[in-house]
Amino acid sequence: MADGSSMAISFAPPRRIVRHGSMHRLMRHRSTVALLMCSPLFLLIAGLVVYPAIYAIYLSMLNKNMTEFVGLHNFAFLLKRDTFRLVIFQSCLFAVSAVVLKAFIGFVLAHLMHNIPSGRQRIWRGLLLVPWVIPLALSTLCWWWLFDPSYSAFNYALNVFGFPSVAWLGEAWPARLCMIAVNVWFGTPFFMIMYLAALKSVPEQLYEAAAIDGAGAIQKMLFVTLPMMRNIISITVLFSLIVTFANFDIVRILTNGGPESKTHVFATYAFQVGIQSGNIPLGASVSLFMFPLLAVFAFFVLRNVNRRTKEIAA
Amino acid sequence: MSGAAATAGVLVPARRHASLHRQRAWALWGSYAALGVFVIMFLVPPFYMVMTSLKSPAEISGQAGNPWFVHHPTLQNFIDLFMMRDFRGFFLNSAMITTVTVSVSMVISVLAAFGLARMGFKGSQTLATGVFLTYLIPNSLLFIPLFQIIGALGLINNVRALALIYPTLAVPFCTWIMMGISARSPASWMKRH
Incomplete structure (x- = not known):
């Protein structure tokens, strides 16, 4: 920021003196400076993203010892394996249900928050943001204690109410649901904050106009709130879907893919195959698998967002 | 007809006002109650974390009584932790990595956001979109090639590798947020005349 302000000051005098002819040159100068300012970012993105x-695409087309080019053989090999088909199913189940739940609960929470007077919102917002602030690896560890089969807090509570203990992480379906629950717990506050910001930016006049036209609460929601929030909703869902598909910490700490690889998702499976078992090309293929689908989804979402932004601007 | 409507019109607002008021109050208290339920659900793990941290090892391995509350609170765990030489090292590592990551990503993203959002040059719009799009590349896709790259740099099992990786993951998002902020900040000091 300091660089920016000093630059603005140093630019002012020459402009005042030579106003006409050198405007073009100045602009060129200015854009070089801007490019220079952006160059660290571009270097970082080019080098490390x-x-x-x-390189991942290239790696995925090599054989196990990385000596031969095998084309799409790795992908074909993966698709034939039952474990990997299970991984696809689990990743999709995990990501889609977690994102839907996060979006829904976040939407409800944002509305509840919007209802209470703004002076009080601060403390409630702070309390609800706690899950998002704790490092995910540490809070997942805490969830792991809570899910402990023998003497866990959850099982104790179940026993108090007369229910039998549950092997939370020991069986496929309970473990999958636990993973989703932890992800929803962690990710909902982000949705709440984004939706709350969106709700606050909806002009009050729209609601008044709707009320004059005789709209009830549900109609206001369907025809005023939702259309106004559509861009935010689609962008947060898109981002969250990508991040949730790439989720690693929760599965790794909670179940490490077990029991019998029934809870692996793409990231943990890629880690296990690629880095722990040393088959880097196969691991790269696993991690690449979801990318085309996500890219197509992202393309359509962003195109729609762009179109709506232009409509609003026009 | 019109007379009746007029008298009704005089009477109705007061009653309607009262019922509206009551409705608002109900909505308010309902919101508080629902938020309270969510807060309790959200705070279960941190609460349990605090409770467990105050238990003695004997109490945890005893497996008796209600695990949700601590029966003989002790700060011994924290004292032991701070006495541990290893832990001090870990703590310093975390602090250092955080400081480096935050400062590096702030410098890079503030500079770039300012350049992209305020000093618009030819193609800056396209580049801004490009930065936004890199955020769409999932981390899980990057970690195997990054493992190879870090290996080639000889930084495997080295703390310094993290100072390279973390800013990479943070910078596109920071730039995107900063671009919004610098586009909105007052432009007066950037005026041409």
């Missing part, structure tokens, strides 16, 4: 992404 774009290059690795392309």
Whole structure:
């Protein structure tokens, strides 16, 4: 920021003196400075995001010892394995249900928050943001204690109410639901904050106009709130879907893919195959698997968002 | 007809006002109650974490009584932790990595956001979209090639590798947020005349 302000000051005098002819040159100068300011970002992105992404595609087409080019053989091999088909199913189940639940609960929470006077919102917002603030690896560890089969807090509570203990992480379906629950717990506050910001930006006049036209609460929600929040909803859902598909910490700490690989998702499976078992090309193929689908989804969501933004601007 | 409507119109607002008021109050208290339920659900793990941290090892391995509350609170765990030489090292590592990550990503993203949002040059819009799009590349896709790259740099099992990786993951998002902020900040000091 300091650089920016000093630059603005140093630019002012020459402009005042030579107003006409050198405007073009100045603009060019200015854009070089702007490019220079952006260059660290571009270097970082090119070196540690774009290059690795392309490198991952290259890696995924090598054989196990990375000596031979095998084309799409790794993907075909993966698709034939039952474990990997299970991984696809689990990843989709995990990501889609977690994102839907997060979006829904976040939406409800944002509305509840919007109902209470703004002076009181601060403390409630702070309390509800706690899950998002604790490092995910540590809070997942705490969830792991809570899910402990023998003498866990959850099982104790169940026993008090007369229910039998549950092997939370020992069986496939309870473990899958636990993973989703932890992810929802962690991710909902983010949705709440985004939706609350969106709700606050809806002009009050729209609701008044709707009320004059005789709209009830549900109609106001359907025809005023939802259309106004559509862009925020689609962008948060898109981001969250990508991040949730890439989730690693929760599965790794809670179940480490077990029992019998029935809770692996793409990231943990790629880690196990690629880094722990040392088959880097196969691991790269696993991690690449979801990318085309996500890219297509992202393309359509962003195109719609762009179109709506233009409509609002027009 | 019109007379009746007029007298009704005089009477109705007061009653309607009262019922509206009552409805608002109900909505308010309902919101508080629902929020309270959510807060309790959200705070279960942190609460349990605090409770467990205050238990002695004997109490945990005893497996008796209600695990939700601590029966003989002790600060011994914290004292032991701070006495541990290893832990001090871990703590310093975390603090250092955080400081480096935050400062590096702030410098890079503030500079870039300012350049992209305020000093618009040819193609800056496209580049801004490009930055936004890199955030769409999932981390899980990057970690295997990054493992290879870090290996080639000889930084495996080295704390310094994290100072390289974390800013990479944080910078696109920071830039995106900062671009919104610098586009909105007052432009007066950037005026041409």
